[in-house]
Amino acid sequence: MPLALALYQPDIAQNAGTLARTAACFGLPLHIIEPAGFPVGDAGFRRAGMDYLDRVAIRRHASFTAFEAWRRAEGRRMVLCTTRGAVPHTGFAFADNDVLLLGRESAGVPEEVHALAQARIIIPLMADARSLNVAIAGAIILGEALRQTGGFPG
Numbered sequence: 001m002p003l004a005l006a007l008y009q010p011d012i013a014q015n016a017g018t019l020a021r022t023a024a025c026f027g028l029p030l031h032i033i034e035p036a037g038f039p040v041g042d043a044g045f046r047r048a049g050m051d052y053l054d055r056v057a058i059r060r061h062a063s064f065t066a067f068e069a070w071r072r073a074e075g076r077r078m079v080l081c082t083t084r085g086a087v088p089h090t091g092f093a094f095a096d097n098d099v100l101l102l103g104r105e106s107a108g109v110p111e112e113v114h115a116l117a118q119a120r121i122i123i124p125l126m127a128d129a130r131s132l133n134v135a136i137a138g139a140i141i142l143g144e145a146l147r148q149t150g151g152f153p154g
Contacts, residue, residue, distance in 0.1 A: 003145055004029045004076070004099045005138060006067065008113065011037035011105040017048025018135040019102070024049075024056035026146060027153055031099070032060045033067045037106075064113060071099060077118045081141050082108060083131050085122030092121045094145040102138050 005023050010016040010032065023030040032040055040060060046053060061067035071078055076097045081089070101117065103109040114120065123132060123140055131137070146152045 001074070001076070001097050002028055003094070003096065003142070003149065003151055004031060005142065006031035006033060006078075006099050006101045007036075007134075008033045008064065008101060008103050008109050009035055009037070010102075010134075012134075013038040013044030014048040015105060015133065015135040016040070017045040017050075017053070019138050020045070020049040020056050020058060021052040022135070022139055022142065024052035026142070026151070028142075029057040029059060031067060031070075032058060033064050034060060034062050037104075068116065078116065079119045079121060080109065080114065080117035081122075081137060082114070082120050083122060084108075084114070085120040087119065087121050088124050089121045089141045089144050090124075092119065094148045096149050096151070098145065100138070100141055100145060102134050105134050 005019055005028060007016055007019060020030050038045065061070060076099045077095060078101055079098045080101045082103060123137055
């Protein structure tokens with residue numbers, strides 16, 4: 001079971017499209033937890049995803065409850081990527097069944113999602129830096145997870 005990326009109620013179509021393209025390039029599924037702040041498949045999403053959108057398995061979940069039911073049924077670990085993380089991403093032991101969950105650009109994820117995550121990781125930044133763009137953060141963390149699990153394509 002390969003790693004997976006999940007977006008919690010994404011706000012910005014271009015970031016979601018960029019992450020869809022990233023998932024396609026590494027042969028990973030992308031999960032979008034609704035509601036999104038844009039119509040999934042809109043012009044900005046398609047422009048950022050380019051022709052890679054036809055190569056990625058995108059699964060939409062009507063709510064976090066639906067996503068959580070899927071995740072539990074699949075036996076996957078939820079790894080929340082958050083500015084409030086406890087462990088640097090480079091010091092975390094990733095596993096093949098992990099779902100890397102990225103929060104909303106505007107608000108992250110609510111407390112109940114934090115509480116359900118099996119792990120909360122952070123990308124160490126300079127003290128005066130708040131956060132990275134979600135697509136950049138997702139790519140950085142995914143790169144480390146793929147390195148650790150040997151998941152880069154042959």
